Amino acid sequence: MADLLTETDRDRFYAVIMAGGGGTRLWPWSRRGQTKQMLRIAGDRSMFQVTIDRIRSLISTDHMLVITTAEQAEKLESQADEIRHENYVLEPMPKGTASVVGMAAIQLLARNKDAVMAILTADHFIRDVDYFNRLLETAFTEAEKGHLVTLGIEPTFPSTGMGYIDQGELLETVGGNPVHKVNRFREKPDRETAEKFLMAGNFSWNSGMFIWRADRILDEIRRDLPDLYEKLMEIAPAIGTAEYEAKVAEVWPKITPQTIDYGVMEKADDVVVLPARGLGWNDIGSWESIYDIADADENGNIFINCRSFHLDSNGVLSCSENKDKMIITVGMKDIVVVETDKAVMVCPKHDTQRVKEIVQYLKDSGLDSYL
Numbered sequence: 001m002a003d004l005l006t007e008t009d010r011d012r013f014y015a016v017i018m019a020g021g022g023g024t025r026l027w028p029w030s031r032r033g034q035t036k037q038m039l040r041i042a043g044d045r046s047m048f049q050v051t052i053d054r055i056r057s058l059i060s061t062d063h064m065l066v067i068t069t070a071e072q073a074e075k076l077e078s079q080a081d082e083i084r085h086e087n088y089v090l091e092p093m094p095k096g097t098a099s100v101v102g103m104a105a106i107q108l109l110a111r112n113k114d115a116v117m118a119i120l121t122a123d124h125f126i127r128d129v130d131y132f133n134r135l136l137e138t139a140f141t142e143a144e145k146g147h148l149v150t151l152g153i154e155p156t157f158p159s160t161g162m163g164y165i166d167q168g169e170l171l172e173t174v175g176g177n178p179v180h181k182v183n184r185f186r187e188k189p190d191r192e193t194a195e196k197f198l199m200a201g202n203f204s205w206n207s208g209m210f211i212w213r214a215d216r217i218l219d220e221i222r223r224d225l226p227d228l229y230e231k232l233m234e235i236a237p238a239i240g241t242a243e244y245e246a247k248v249a250e251v252w253p254k255i256t257p258q259t260i261d262y263g264v265m266e267k268a269d270d271v272v273v274l275p276a277r278g279l280g281w282n283d284i285g286s287w288e289s290i291y292d293i294a295d296a297d298e299n300g301n302i303f304i305n306c307r308s309f310h311l312d313s314n315g316v317l318s319c320s321e322n323k324d325k326m327i328i329t330v331g332m333k334d335i336v337v338v339e340t341d342k343a344v345m346v347c348p349k350h351d352t353q354r355v356k357e358i359v360q361y362l363k364d365s366g367l368d369s370y371l
Contacts, residue, residue: 004137004175005058012114013140014214015059016104017051019076019122020068020091024359024371025285028343029319032371037122038075040305041284042293048122049079055120058133065089065107066122067100076122092249096257097208098264102221102228105214106236115214116143119260124207125293127280135274138177139211142272148220148265149211150182152204152273153281158194161285161353163187163206163261165273182271185261204275206261207283217264224267231255287336287352290317303327306339315349342370 005013019037030036037048045053052064061082066089068076073088089107091100101119108115118136126132139149152165168181185206189197197203222229231251238247265271282293294302299314306320308327315334318327327337334349347354362370 004134004141009140009144010059010063012112012116013059014063014065014108014112014115014117015055016065016067016101016108016117016119017048017122018067018097018100018119019048020072020094020100021121021123025355026287027355027359028340028345028370029321029338031342032071034075035072036284038072038079041290042125046079047125047284048076051120051122051124052080052083054126054129054132055118055136058136059118062087065104067091067104069094090248092252094257095252095255096263097260098221098225098228098258099252099255101210101217101260101264102225102232103235105218105221106232107239108214109218110236110239113215116140117212117214117217119208119210121208121283123284124209125280125282125284127293128278131276131279134175135177135276135279136211138175138179139274141174142179142274143211143213143216146213146216146270148216148268148271150265150271150273151207151209151211152275153207153279154275154277155198155203155205158191158198159205160188160191160194164189164194164197165204165206167202167204167273167275171272177274180273180275182273185266204273207276207281208261210260210265220264220268224264225258228255228258228263286355287317287338287347288349291315291349317349 022032022035024030026036030039038046040046064083065087066076066083068088068090070090073090077088089103104117108117135151142149164186166183166186168183171179171181231254234251235247238244282289284290296302301310301314302317304319305323306318306325306327308318310316311330313329313332316329316332317336320327320339321341325339327339336347336349336352338345
């Protein structure tokens, strides 16, 4: 891997790992007490651990900040105690990614006024780790210039579940990576529009990964989300003091929820995108998406954390919380079987997005113990 960063650069580079999501898209394996980032989906390491492993050659664990909830922090910390306890920053309740980014920015500026931050999530799968780190190095150099940088994923099909980035002119090539101006961000399209985006060739999927100077993004929040900025400025002086937790508990509930994409990025100036071609990225947004990342046998069958035997079956994904559980299918094709101590789900592969309907049913029926 080409090393674009000096040791001085690395002293300013931080990773902010967002790890507070509920992760119900992989229900029933992923639940409130065991969210997607805690699961061992593609090997012996959890998604959270794999996220840390992916970047540790570029960013030291001392420079990794984990933003999560109080109920998840203890379990995450048990999986990654190499990250210092004080680097786990708690949000009392979900208020959207704009507040998470803002909180991370004020935390890092309290440590280093020149901090550059990479906003990453704890539940992405990335196959080409070396390429990813080269992209982060290029992104750092662009962020140092004052750009707001995002990583765009080359679309492989006309997805209606992803936001898109309209790539503009090529500004330069750094470390072998093209840097394009962003014309605009586009919301999740209908099928016809998604097909047009794919054919056009100048659209990327919005990965939700961003790199920028901490002071630069805070200036954008001040301009575009002044109420959030005001709340952050109430919290900032308390960082590192005995009053910090009380101040966060007082201020955080007053924040209006907003995403960083809609609240800031769609309005911001000087945004650039690094198109990532062949990165092997997947946000694991459904059980079906696991077929793209997990190893399968000669019949396309996948088993996760269980034993299995599939007689005259193909395309079966079987998963259990109990590694000694035997899951058997006979004459099945393209189905997902998930077994936990609370529920069993059997679903056609192409219908796994409907898990959200199951989750909504459980919420509406007051069956929270299954969530």
